[in-house]
Amino acid sequence: MTKKLGIGLVGASGWMAGALAAGAEYLDGDLEKAVKHPHSVVTALCARNQEILKERKQLWGLDQAELFSDYDEMLASPHVDAVIIAVPNHLHAGFALKALEAGKHVFLEKPLAIHPKESAALLKAAAASPLTTKVDYILVHYDEQQKLHGLIKQGAFGQLASTHFTYRHPIQIGESADQQWKLSKEISGGAIPMGICHAISLTVYQADSDPVDVSCKSAPALCREFDYAPRQDLIITFANGVVSVVQGNIDFAEKYDARHNLCGTEGQFDYVPYNPRESRAMWSSQSMNRDYAPDPDFANDHLDSGDVWEHQCASTVNEFVENAVKGIKDPLLGFESPLVQRTEAIIWAAERSAAAGGDRIQL
Numbered sequence: 001m002t003k004k005l006g007i008g009l010v011g012a013s014g015w016m017a018g019a020l021a022a023g024a025e026y027l028d029g030d031l032e033k034a035v036k037h038p039h040s041v042v043t044a045l046c047a048r049n050q051e052i053l054k055e056r057k058q059l060w061g062l063d064q065a066e067l068f069s070d071y072d073e074m075l076a077s078p079h080v081d082a083v084i085i086a087v088p089n090h091l092h093a094g095f096a097l098k099a100l101e102a103g104k105h106v107f108l109e110k111p112l113a114i115h116p117k118e119s120a121a122l123l124k125a126a127a128a129s130p131l132t133t134k135v136d137y138i139l140v141h142y143d144e145q146q147k148l149h150g151l152i153k154q155g156a157f158g159q160l161a162s163t164h165f166t167y168r169h170p171i172q173i174g175e176s177a178d179q180q181w182k183l184s185k186e187i188s189g190g191a192i193p194m195g196i197c198h199a200i201s202l203t204v205y206q207a208d209s210d211p212v213d214v215s216c217k218s219a220p221a222l223c224r225e226f227d228y229a230p231r232q233d234l235i236i237t238f239a240n241g242v243v244s245v246v247q248g249n250i251d252f253a254e255k256y257d258a259r260h261n262l263c264g265t266e267g268q269f270d271y272v273p274y275n276p277r278e279s280r281a282m283w284s285s286q287s288m289n290r291d292y293a294p295d296p297d298f299a300n301d302h303l304d305s306g307d308v309w310e311h312q313c314a315s316t317v318n319e320f321v322e323n324a325v326k327g328i329k330d331p332l333l334g335f336e337s338p339l340v341q342r343t344e345a346i347i348w349a350a351e352r353s354a355a356a357g358g359d360r361i362q363l
């Protein structure tokens with residue numbers, strides 16, 4: 001039997017790291033069925049608290065995992081071929097760079113980085129490396145978004161003209177976990193790297209073109225104690241003429257939700273997460289002879305659960321493993337992919353625009 005890809009998981013939060021560990025250890029990430037993944041196994045777990053690591057190892061059934069509190073020591077292990085990084089954001093780029101230097105494939109939680117310089121260094125290192133990389137812009141994996149992308153590509157809406165996301169990603173601070181870092185700009189990078197990057201990645205996925213200019217206005221917190229502005233409204237123009245609005249808010253919501261719509265010359269699409277399931281997705285298309293009406297099947301894999309165990313964590317990790325085993329780059333979410341490069345360009349232009357009070361930044 002060929003050797004399984006040995007995975008070192010860095011970060012041991014109960015929900016995020018658990019969902020990622022399950023994706024690396026079990027087929028389809030299903031702990032209940034406990035069918036081990038044929039191509040990967042968690043060989044190392046790393047976090048600051050050893051007691052928690054012992055608990056997690058047992059809870060998640062990671063029989064072969066060696067425990068580390070020091071990331072560099074974990075990277076030196078010959079049993080680690082790839083890393084999954086799910087630690088506070090200010091550590092992302094440095095940890096990912098070190099892993100590439102140590103010859104390990106990298107699956108990185110979003111954001112890629114919290115400063116434009118470290119983002120650029122990481123993109124450059126990944127492009128020069130044969131290793132597989134992937135950033136966890138998990139929403140791009142949703143069936144609903146992939147179906148929408150397919151319809152745009154087949155011209156169902158004619159020429160795409162505009163897209164609009166109202167993305168609410170309320171940051172939850174767990175009672176026992178040391179998650180206060182999410183309220184700090186210095187550690188989280190601010191609202192866009194912390195959460196709104198998800199809506200930007202979806203906008204880039206659907207617009208499918210180079211961004212030309214970006215403007216962004218910030219607004220203060222209404223509910224939580226952030227030391228930065230958690231509401232950011234972006235307008236992005238793309239080279240193919242699409243104009244996109246992203247209204248991001250990580251401060252308040254009933255739960256995560258991504259209300260979105262798009263308009264083309266021959267049709268339109270609306271996704272309203274507050275509607276009953278059968279009327280959540282509605283669309284029209286002249287070329288498909290479809291009048292504007294709800295499509296009950298469309299909304300089966302909806303975006304607004306906020307539960308990472310229910311999200312596509314397992315399939316994003318499974319796909320990363322398959323690519324790493326084959327020795328190929330991830331075409332959609334690899335660090336060198338157009339989607340990731342365009343998303344990074346928009347993130348840093350939006351940060352500059354917001355700092356300048358909303359000026360339009362050319363890319």
Ligand SMILES: NC(=O)c1ccc[n+]([C@@H]2O[C@H](COP(=O)([O-])OP(=O)(O)OC[C@H]3O[C@@H](n4cnc5c(N)ncnc54)[C@H](O)[C@@H]3O)[C@@H](O)[C@H]2O)c1
Binds near residue numbers: 046091109136
């Ligand atoms: N893709 C998504 O949808 C999604 C959802 C939630 C969280 N995330 C990302 O996952 C990451 C983790 O978020 P979380 O909610 O699990 O945070 P958390 O604070 O609950 O957990 C962070 C973990 O990192 C460990 N850690 C901190 N410093 C370390 C170090 N120097 N070396 C080794 N381990 C260290 C901590 O011990 C802890 O286990 C963040 O980057 C967040 O943005 C992504």
